[in-house]
Amino acid sequence: MTNPLISVILPVYNREKYIEDAINSILDQSLDNFELIIIDDGSVDGTVSKIRTYTDNRIKFFQNQKNRGVAFSRNIGIKKARGTFIALMDSDDISKSQRFAKQVNIFNNNPDISICGSWMEAFFSGKLIKQPELDNQIKAQLFFNCSINNNSVMYRRKALQNLFFDKNFEHGEDYEFWIRASWKRKFYNIQESLVRYRYHDGQLTQIFKNEQEKIGVNLRLALFKKINYSQEKYPDEILTKFLEFRNYFTLGEMQLFLTWLDHLRMKNLESAIYPAEEFSKVIDRFRKEIIFKVFLTNKNKEITKGWRIKALKYLHPSEIIEIVKSKLKLRIKRV
Structure with missing residues (x-):
């Protein structure tokens, strides 16, 4: 029996x-050479009954004996996949009918690309969840958040052979997966929405938001550590304060953080771990983000006016001018 072109993991x-909406959106794809691998993770509602009503022979249905988590279930699908490409899908989203055709077209015309995602749009509001287009842009964005919409991804199965989702990063396993993939292969994001994304209270992203944020901070620190800076001089405890921006930090700690950013830029130029131009943009963005939070918001209530005045000495003159301009704009808006 000929293997399918695409293995869809759901x-x-x-x-x-x-x-049913999720399954139908796959069965209605304009490119129909696929297998749909559905893994039920111990559902206790009517999910299984609805899946069993389908008779399409492209559907392969498996059940975990108990709830094991989404990472475990996705890995089951990856192991059972036979297609040239693997497409990921979430059970509360909808893939647009041209999704597979457009992604396969990218692969056919770009043999160096191994992973292809797209934008998504939210149900009801139509809000677009955009991601950068090109490989270097996508990899640089990983320093801030997951720059691949996981449920829009298709990838070459052989290119990521033996790469699985790590259950140790549950609720952030997709972010960690794409970080590991970024060291091996080239990304691309189609600059249009190919998936409709459902936003509701039952989503894992809503239930485990705090856990995801903590995992994200740890993953970003791990990326920076590839540059091999001194962790003794720049300890995780202090850097995490700024990446999370929750706990009070001293003026000395702020100086240390800004020095760390400059140090990272220089170390990367020496080691060439990351593309210099894109990495420099990452550093500039982090610096600007922290300065904005410190001087233009009240996210950290313990930062006083006197504290901010003393902190100005750590900024470049151009940054001070930008802060003054931004404050003036805010005042004009309030009038």
Whole structure:
């Protein structure tokens, strides 16, 4: 029997309200040479009953004996996949009918690209969830957040052979997966929405938001550590304060953080771990983000006016001018 072109991996847990929409959006694809691998992760509602109503022989249905988590279920699908490409899908989203055709077209015309995502749009509001287009842009954005919409991804199966989702990063496993993939292969994001994204209270991203943020900070620090800076001089405890921007930090700690950013830029130029231009943009963005939070917001209530005045000595003159201009604009808006 000839292997399918695409293996679609669809883990599901208690999604009786949405699972039919998700399945139908795959079965209605304009490119129909695929297998749909559905892994039920111990659902206790009517999800399984709805899946069993389908008779399409392209559907391969598997059940975990108990709830094991989305990373475990996706890995089951990866191991069972036979297609040239693997497409990821979430059980409460909808893939637009041209999604597979457009992604396969990217691969056919760009043999160096191994991973292809796209934008997504939210149900009801139509808000676009955009991601950068090119490989260097996508990899640089990983320093801030996951720059691949996981449920829009298709990738070459052989290019990421033996790469699986790590259950140790549950609720942030997709971010960690794409960081590991970024060291091996080239990315691309199609600059249009190919997936409709459902936003609701039952989503794991909403339930485990705080855990995801903590995992994200640890993953970003791990990326920076590839540059091999002195962790004794720049300890995680202080750097995390700024990346999370939750706990009070001293003027000395702020100086240390800004020095760390300059140090990273120089170390990367020496070691060439990351493309210099894109990495420099990452550093500039981090610096600007922290300065904005310190001087133009009240996110950290313990930072006083006197504290801010003393902190000005750590800024470049151009940054001070930009702060003054921004404050003036805010005042004009309030009038």
